[in-house]
Amino acid sequence: MINPTPPPTRLYTLDALRGIAALCVVFWHWQHFFYVGDNPAGYVISNQPFFQLFAPLYHYGGLAVQLFFSISGFVFFWLFSTGIERRTISARRFAVDRFSRLYPLHIATFVLVATLQWIYVAVHSTYFVYQANDGYHALLNILLIPAWGFEKGWSFNAPIWSVSVEMLLYLSFFLMCLIGRFKYPLTIAACALGWYLYPEQYKLGSGVLCFYIGGITYGVFDAARRQxxxxxxxxxxxxxxxxxxxxxxxxxxxxxxxxxxxxxxxxxxxxxxxxxxxxxVLRSSAVLGDISYSSYLIHFPLQIVFALITDGLGFERSVFYQGWTMTAFFVVLIPLSLLCHRHLERPAQRYLRSLGRHTI
Incomplete structure (x- = not known):
């Protein structure tokens, strides 16, 4: 058996992959600009900006969300499974860490989208893309459960659905790791469950399948690097x-x-x-990982802003077939995501984790 090289404390390669995946979702969601209500109107996929270069992202960019799930599964099995199994990571610490990482930006963008949709519907008499923006779905979003099967449609900052599913995955992962030696047999069973649910139960099915495939990938990878x-x-x-x-x-x-x-x-x-x-390797691209969550949650409200501005200036929505509009969008999105990460995500995370440590 090879004595394995001590693992690094951070894999910049996976940070870069997660950041690229988040930006891929923007290409997939570029079609939003051509929606009237919840349906595209006269939308021609091949007319979208830089189509020849980014055609795979326009056709299949939605799969980047499933890639998120798999990366999460790999990273969680790598960083947390042993600590949970050995009881060095408590349920409280795990829950506080996850809540502080995900909830502050979620609730901020939820409030932002609710406000922007109120403005948008006043002008257009319909919401931008996602229509189930009522009190019931607001409650589901506040509780971070808009993808647990209680929903009646897509609502508010709808990309949060994957984070909502991940909350369920974190719970199942923690319980599975507590069981210890049966962790990987249960992981295989979870993959089978996800396969059974997908695609009929698209959200839960793809989340369970891909997260636990990520876990199995870590198990195989760890065994291989030891040999x-x-x-x-x-x-x-x-x-x-x-x-x-x-x-x-x-x-x-x-x-x-x-x-x-x-x-x-x-x-x-x-x-x-x-x-x-x-x-x-790729350490200089770590910023892509840093802004992956913020860019993922910010891109939809930013789309509403761009739609409102271009409509207000008298442009037709066909302007979003032009390359300069996409360039302008990314020029705003990436610095805004970085600012959000530095001045909202990290301070809120530090504060909530500090609060969690000092609260009995």
Whole structure:
């Protein structure tokens, strides 16, 4: 058995992947600008900005959310599973850490979207894209449960659905880790459950399937790196990753199940292996990981702002087929996300965790 290289405390490669995935969702949601109510009106996908360059993102960018789930599963099994199993991470600490990480920005963007939708409906007599913006769905959003099966439609800052599902996943993950040695058999069972639920129960099914596939990926990766040198692990994982993507590219049709169950796990494993072998690789791109959550939650309210401004200036929505509008959007989104991370997310996180430590 190879004596494994001590693992790094942060995998910048996965940070970069998470940040890129968040920005991919923006391309997928660019279609929002052409909606009237909850339906696209005269929307031509191939007319969207830089289509030849980013066509895969316009067609399949929604799968980036499932990639989020898989990255989360890998990272949680890596960072927390042993501590929970050994009782060095308490339920209280785990819950406070997750709440402080996710809730402040969620509630801030929920209030922002509610305000912007109130303005938008006053001008257009319909909401922007997501229509179930009533008191019932406001309560679901405040409780961070708008994707637990109680909802009657998409509401408010709807991309939060994946975070809502992750809250359920965190609970199941914690309980599973407490069981200890049965963790991986239960993980495989969870994957089977997710496979059964998807795609009929799209939100819960894809979340359970991909999160626990991420967990299995970590288990396989950890076993592999204990049996071989970090360099050999890097080469092996990279070849597996390339093989899965070549399979998808040559199959003639993009199969979402194959992407989620083959391509995403091998990509995560390959990038994790690179991060172990070269701990500082992509360190300069860590900012992409830092702003992944903020860019993911901010992009929809920013779309409402852009729609209101262009409508107010008398532009047709076809202006969003122009490359300059997308460029302008990213020029605003990325610095705004960075400012939000530094001046809202991190201070709120520190405050709530400090409060949690001192409250009995």
């Amino acid at each position: 071989m040198s970090s360099g050999n692990a890097c080469v092996t994982m990279t070849l597996l990753c390339l093989a899965t993507w070549v399979y998808i590219a040559t199959s003639g049709e993009v199969n979402a199940n194959a992407v989620m169950c083959l391509c995403f796990p091998t990509t995560i494993a390959a990038l994790a292996a690179m991060g172990h072998h070269w701990p500082n």
